[in-house]
Amino acid sequence: GAVVSQHPSRVICKSGTSVKIECRSLDFQATTMFWYRQFPKQSLMLMATSNEGSKATYEQGVEKDKFLINHASLTLSTLTVTSAHPEDSSFYICSARVQGKGSDTEAFFGQGTRLTVV
Amino acid sequence: AQSVAQPEDQVNVAEGNPLTVKCTYSVSGNPYLFWYVQYPNRGLQFLLKYITGDNLVKGSYGFEAEFNKSQTSFHLKKPSALVSDSALYFCAVRDRGSGNTPLVFGKGTRLSVIA
Numbered sequence: 001g002a003v004v005s006q007h008p009s010r011v012i013c014k015s016g017t018s019v020k021i022e023c024r025s026l027d028f029q030a031t032t033m034f035w036y037r038q039f040p041k042q043s044l045m046l047m048a049t050s051n052e053g054s055k056a057t058y059e060q061g062v063e064k065d066k067f068l069i070n071h072a073s074l075t076l077s078t079l080t081v082t083s084a085h086p087e088d089s090s091f092y093i094c095s096a097r098v099q100g101k102g103s104d105t106e107a108f109f110g111q112g113t114r115l116t117v118v
Numbered sequence: 119a120q121s122v123a124q125p126e127d128q129v130n131v132a133e134g135n136p137l138t139v140k141c142t143y144s145v146s147g148n149p150y151l152f153w154y155v156q157y158p159n160r161g162l163q164f165l166l167k168y169i170t171g172d173n174l175v176k177g178s179y180g181f182e183a184e185f186n187k188s189q190t191s192f193h194l195k196k197p198s199a200l201v202s203d204s205a206l207y208f209c210a211v212r213d214r215g216s217g218n219t220p221l222v223f224g225k226g227t228r229l230s231v232i233a
Contacts, residue, residue: 004161006161009159010159034220034221041127041226041228042225042226043208043223043224043225043226044162044208044223046220046222049220091159093161093162095161095162095221104150104167104169104214106152106164106167107164107221108164109154109161109162109163110161111160111161112159112160112161114159
C-alpha cells in the first residue's frame with residue numbers, strides 16, 4: 001500500500017514555542033490530507049482538512065491561528081502548533097488518500113507524532 | 119450526520135479462541151465502512167473495508183467483517199486470536215461523497231489476547 005511518513009515521531013518543547021509536524025506521501029500524490037488529534041484512550045478527532053494550494057478547512061472548535069496548516073505541494077502538508085501550551089500535548093496523526101481516487105478507497109496514515117509541551 | 123459506535127472499550131479473549139469486536143453505524147444512505155488497527159504510539163493500519171457486494175469482507179492478518187444492513191453493524195471477527203492481535207481497533211465510516219470526505223471514527227476498542 002501507499003506510504004505516509006510523518007516526522008518527527010516524538011517531540012518535547014517548552015511552553016510558548018512553536019512546533020512543526022510534517023506529513024509526506026512518499027509514493028503517491030495527495031491533494032487532500034487530514035490532520036487528527038488523539039487523546040489518551042480516545043478516538044481520533046478530526047482537526048482539519050488540508051488542501052493543496054488552498055486554505056485548510058478547520059473543524060468546529062479548532063483554532064486555525066493556533067494550528068497552522070500548510071499544504072504547499074502534492075506530497076507535503078505541515079501542521080504547526082504555535083505558542084504551545086501543556087494542554088496541546090497529544091498524539092497528532094495525519095492521513096491521506098491517493099489523488100483522484102474515490103471515497104471508497106482507504107486512507108493511509110502517518111505513524112503519528114507524540115507532542116509533549118513542558 | 120454520520121456516527122460510529124463501538125460499544126466495548128475492552129475485549130479480552132484467550133489465544134486460539136474466536137474474537138469479535140463490535141461496531142454499529144448511523145448514516146443517511148449507504149456508507150463505506152472500514153476497520154483500522156493501531157499499535158502503541160503508531161499510526162493506523164488499514165485492515166479491511168466494505169464497499170458493496172458480499173456482506174462478508176476478508177482483510178489483512180486473517181481478519182474479516184460482516185456487514186449487516188438491517189442491524190447497521192459491521193463487526194470485526196477472527197476465527198483464532200493471536201497474542202500479537204492485541205491492539206486498539208477502530209471502526210470508521212465514510213459517506214459516499216467526494217474523495218475529500220474524511221473518515222468518522224468510533225472511539226476504539228482495545229483487544230487483549232491472553233496466552
